[in-house]
Amino acid sequence: MTSKPESSLVAPARLQDVPAPGDPRIDSIAPHVREIIRILGLSTETDPNLVDTDRRVAKMYLEIFSGLDEGTRPKLTTFPNDEHYTAMVMEKEIPFYSMCAHHFVPFYGHGHIAYIPNERIVGLSKLPRLLDFFARRPQLQERLTEQLAGVLEEELKPQGVMVVLEARHLCVEMRGVRKPGSVTVTSAIRGIFLQKTVREEFLDLLRRRG
Ligand SMILES: [Zn+2]
Structure with a gap:
């Protein structure tokens, strides 16, 4: 079955404002992402594109996994x-x-x-x-x-x-x-x-x- 968007009838899902700035889990996840990048042979120090990738990935995970928090259940x-x-x-x-x-x-x-x-x-x-x-x-x-x-x-x-x-x-x-x-x-x-x-x-x- 194929489908095309037919969005006129569909209310957009509410964009969750997560993670909250300063969420301590960002600091907990980021070092692990940094370690993966290092093991892959890349440098978070010399490649400007990778400098903040650890924190970006941490924030992204908290955002796209926000449904793990029952408090956000509509x-x-x-x-x-x-x-x-x-x-x-x-x-x-x-x-x-x-x-x-x-x-x-x-x-x-x-x-x-x-x-x-x-x-x-x-x-x-x-x-x-x-x-x-x-x-x-x-x-x-x-x-x-x-x-x-x-x-x-x-x-x-x-x-x-x-x-x-x-x-x-x-x-x-x-x-x-x-x-x-x-x-x-x-x-x-x-x-x-x-x-x-x-x-x-x-x-x-x-x-x-x-
Ligand atoms: Zn799979």
């Missing part, structure tokens, strides 16, 4: 389903970036999240934020997919949830088997989405462009 604001809406709600083509836990290189792509409500509905901007939060940690695409479905099931208690992630893994493309452009697709299915007709409706909505 609160899922839910509302009573007063309209008794019982059809499918879908946010699709949500861009995300994560880091593969096996190699610490990026995997990235788009997420499609759908649910069919019961008593509660969720603010739509929360779905991209939730994906962003769980993506910001060393991850497996399979686990990320399941985590999203699990949290939505737990907190919304909907009739069902379905999450599909489509991603390119740089650990596959840049190294190892080197398969540029291949896309990994994962899905997590809960409740009413186990029924074939409901899954077909999901795929139908997914295919609809514009």
Whole structure:
């Protein structure tokens, strides 16, 4: 499956202001990065491009792994389903970036999240934020997919949830088997989405462009 960004319906994920300036973990991580650079035979003293790389990498890790801090988890604001809406709600083509836990290189792509409500509905901007939060940690695409479905099931208690992630893994493309452009697709299915007709409706909505 290929996908093109269709961002008009998607609220941008909140940019976390992390790490905070002076976060002591920057000083803890940086010497290790410096050591890796040294072992690779490079100099942080003579190469101006490498002088601050240790701290830059430390800050970057704290930023892209900010989802390890439960305190940054977005609160899922839910509302009573007063309209008794019982059809499918879908946010699709949500861009995300994560880091593969096996190699610490990026995997990235788009997420499609759908649910069919019961008593509660969720603010739509929360779905991209939730994906962003769980993506910001060393991850497996399979686990990320399941985590999203699990949290939505737990907190919304909907009739069902379905999450599909489509991603390119740089650990596959840049190294190892080197398969540029291949896309990994994962899905997590809960409740009413186990029924074939409901899954077909999901795929139908997914295919609809514009
Ligand atoms: Zn990997």
